[in-house]
Amino acid sequence: MDTAHSDRRRWRARRWGAIGALLLAPVLGMAVSDQVAWGPADFLLAGLLLAGGNLLYEGLSRRRPTLQRRLIAGAIGLAVLVLWAQGAVGIL
Template sequence: MTQKQKTLAIYALPLVLLCIPLLGNILSDEVNWSASDFLIAGILLFSMAFLINLVRTRIKTQSRRILICIFILIALALIWIELAVGIFGTPFAGN
């Protein structure tokens, strides 16, 4: 796999992930995402993809690269969970 293909795959993954709730919105009444929900999710997912691509191209050591990417994914998960259900009780917490 070339570098260009890897970069394309990294940036295509957020689009694929955003298609899941979009299909849920279209096909079911159970999923109720607004445009702002898609915007926030897109910003989070594309920021994660950008940071992972940046780490992939700038960090030379494989172990550091993996460690930083895991940290990025954990940070994304914590922010996502906080926005969804509010585990920390911030003003941005969901219901």
């Protein structure tokens, strides 16, 4: 089996797993505190934002050199972070 291909598959699984873990964090927070109050719409929007960013990365990074993939990941990650912060507290 091609090791580059298996590495990409492994990283893909890790990214999707990280998205799941990020969406589980508020569930755990709501279980232990009244300060975290997410509704279904919050989970839907967070899931769409994270999954959309990941799908965008997967589409844009395919068949690109490592440096370009890292730059794409950084740009998309920054955009997701800014959108998340804007949605959370309206910083901009």
